Amino acid sequence: MQAQNLSNSSQNHNKVKTCELKALGLLRSLDQFGVPISLTYKNEPVLKSHAGGVATILSRVIVLAFMIVQIQDVYNRVCTIQTSIYKRDLNSDFTxxxxxxxxxxxxxxxxxxxxxxxxxxxxxxxxxxxxxxxxxxxxxxxxxxxxxxxxxxxxxxxxxxxxxxxxxxxxxxxxxxxxxxxxxxxxxxxxxxxxxxxxxxxxxxxxxxxxxxxxxxxxxxxxxxxxxxxxxxxxxxxxxxxxxxxxxxxxxxxxxxxxxxxxxxxxxxxxxxxxxxxxxxxxxxxxxxxxxxxxxxxxxxxxxxxxxxxxxxxxxxxxxxxxxxxxxxxxxxFNVLDALKNTGGFISKLNFTVKKNFRMYLRQYGFCRTRNSNSAFKDKLYENGLMKVHRELDIRNISRELRTLKFITNTILDKYQRYMLPLFRANLLNNQPKMLSFDIDDNVLEESLANIIIHEDVNKTFYDKEFRLSEEIVMKMRKPATFVEKMSRSMKQHRDQNNFHNSQDKDNELEIEQNLSNESDEEQDKSQSVPEQNNRKKELLIDDDIFQKYQPNKSEIHQAKPENQQRSFDCLENSQKQLFLPLPESKEDQSEPIDLENIQVQIQPPDNQLKKDKKTIQSNVSEINYYVEDEEEIPAPALDFIKF
The missing domain is CATH 2.60.60 (Lipoxygenase-1)
Structure with a gap:
């Protein structure tokens, strides 16, 4: 009995709650002061075309002619006279x-x-x-x-x-x-x-x-x-x-x-x-x-x-x-305010007639002439499709899909793939290339290169940061290692051979390992005077001939062609493989991989852009503020230009 009473009370409570929700929904539907919500295309609330521009010019000419006629009536003092008669109650009004x-x-x-x-x-x-x-x-x-x-x-x-x-x-x-x-x-x-x-x-x-x-x-x-x-x-x-x-x-x-x-x-x-x-x-x-x-x-x-x-x-x-x-x-x-009011009413009537009535008349006339065709069914399908598009463009559905896509992207793709994702052709709404390729500042280019290669180091303590800063000061006093230059050239050569001669991959890897072993011996002889560090740092020098030999055009970068995307991801994959090769500095550390968080990058920009003024970027991961204002203004990924 008690269970039945509880079920009845819960049902009554649900009914009351349903009625309250319906009442609130009805009250919300009566709101006439709601904030309008709409999507935009190219920062415009409507899709504009040349035909629409011609129609707009014609409508404005008609409105201007109508306005001139109205002003002429104002000048001629056109007036309206209204006469009304009412009776006075003389029994009560003794005036x-x-x-x-x-x-x-x-x-x-x-x-x-x-x-x-x-x-x-x-x-x-x-x-x-x-x-x-x-x-x-x-x-x-x-x-x-x-x-x-x-x-x-x-x-x-x-x-x-x-x-x-x-x-x-x-x-x-x-x-x-x-x-x-x-x-x-x-x-x-x-x-x-x-x-x-x-x-x-x-x-x-x-x-x-x-x-x-x-x-x-x-x-x-x-x-x-x-x-x-x-x-x-x-x-x-x-x-x-x-x-x-x-x-x-x-x-x-x-x-x-x-x-x-x-x-x-x-x-x-x-x-x-x-x-x-x-x-x-x-x-x-x-x-x-x-x-x-x-x-x-x-x-x-x-x-x-x-x-x-x-x-x-x-x-x-x-x-x-x-x-x-x-x-x-x-x-x-008839005054100026009436002329403006009539002109505004004429504009609204003109728009209403052109957009609704005239189109309806055309449909009726076309339906009468093509009675045996499927025009009526096509119109019905068009209306249904339009309603479906409106439902798809609902902001609730769009926000839900965006959250789902963001979750899938963060789960499946890594950092570099997520960075390249906005540049795919499917995500480019405008096929025209934007003027962003090589018109950016040199500092922006250098900063983008540094942000791509270097990982963020947020969890480092203050002691680690100070120790790293002292190490960077010592490394600045050293001359750039020659083995790194040869290593980058050999990696570039390996990259070119991998694109054009896939059958010679194994020979190129052996050549890279031999070059690395030779250069490591030379480096050990030159660095005997420098005291050993617990965490050794490797300098990677990117020569300016990389930029001089490869000069892509702007449309190739911003349109994000599939071959460029594939080349960028191949570059990422090969770079990870190359960077985790054993280093031949000592026999004890041959199997130790390079710590990507501690890589120090030294960039030499192109001679034609910086006038042979080579600047060295000592990038500290903990001090980099990686901030992008707009996704559309992100520079082209520098991984397409780095050849290992």
Missing amino acids: EFNLTEQIFDIGLKLEYIFFEKDPTIQANLDQYVYLQLSQNEYQWIKNSKGQRVQIKYKQKVELTKCEQGIYDSFQCPERVNFQIGGSFAVQKSKFIQVAIRDCNQTYLNEKYNKTKQCKSKDEISKVAQFLKLHIITQNSYFDAKSFETISVKKSLDLFYLMSIKDKSIYYYMLLSQNKILRKDNMVYGPDIEEKFIETKIDHNIVQELNSTDPYNNAYIGVYIMLNDEVKQIERKV
Whole structure:
């Protein structure tokens, strides 16, 4: 039972862990700020070609032409105008609109229709009817009984003859200062009223100093049914083609209103306050806001004439009220930023069209023409191969393969083979030879030769290093041994014979041993005066004739031809065999091999490179800092030039 409980708990734990991993994976997939990872070819993120260069030039020419057209539109001030209308809630928004002489003006003219037949009536028309302009305010309040009643306030405005641009017996208000706002349905409303009523004797007495009297009711009724009221209002409009400081222009609108027999007619003229938003900057700058007004006759109401009601006894009445509709106009000039934005969008559209749509159209067109061929299967195989390549180029797979290859290389190959491995043809991505062969410094060449032959000596103690340094000072005082020179020449001769005459290998080895024995006898005679050392050191002199006789070209070195690689590895193998031959210095040490870690190298570089200035390199293994900055800049292995 306990085991079953443990298994169930482990299964539940695994399920919870799986859910957590899925949730974390989903969260990671939503990341939009990830670092992009991509491979490069020749330090470029994409593979470039000549055809791509031609296509790039053509696309840039097209983009440049499109950009010139866009700049031309900027110079010509091409603009877009957007008009929107919204309604204002007059029930909750009681905003008064002040009408002044700068934005509004009105002119009135009352005329008898048959004034040509009876001009006396037109001349004495104020004895029949009375033209009145007033500022009205209606407000709902509660009376003493708690009932809501409407209180009406009226402020008369004096009319005088118009002198500023409006003539022909038009009358204008002495001072334009009106307020409009609200509506009849709200608690408070303000508007302008124009009314034509019966003759007002008080007005005649004030105007004509009691010299005129009003006509009778019958005469007034006969004339009142043939009246015509002219109303001129100053409107404003937005000039879309004007880019001046003020783009609002003024205009005059004329309205004709007629009376009806035994009827009272009221016209409702709505005045709207409109807004303008101008974005006229060619580059960047603040927006400009302006306002203008428009007036229009919305509707009219006809009712029976009631002489008892002083507010509804007008033959012609006009209410100028605030319109709840507000028009907003926005003008945006095509500027430089828009031109750049359109050009960028055009570039993206061009790339999208060329790379995707155009190629898709070509495939469809080709598929229709080659219906009986295997083009569809080839396209499907191409897509599958492309997906496979993408999986192969995943950085995780590449890093895993690189680690495996590095482990195999370190396990199977020795140091010199690993050094030669980057120079194989399979590892050279660029077949063109690089200029690295003999353009390097002499010091770099000498250092590379020393690093190839001498092993690193890291585990040596400080005492061993000091002892070796003292031995090197003593060896510097000695003259270079002649037997080493002859030994190197004999090894070189053996190397040449091994390449061209494989049948003479045994004779060459006997000759080398004989030369070594002869030279060892001579060396023993010359070195009797020098005290014996516990660890004898052999000097290997590489003469400059090795470099003079063998001059490979640069492409031969850097392309790493197979024959050069085979020659280098043969050189390594033969050099190891030759260096471990018995030395004929003494009978006791004939079977003792040379310690490669203690070999002291003396290099004579070519005369044509160092101007016959021979430099001796005393290489101490413990003091060498073998450092290579870039694998592509490693000099050519000097083992190809050393002939044993």
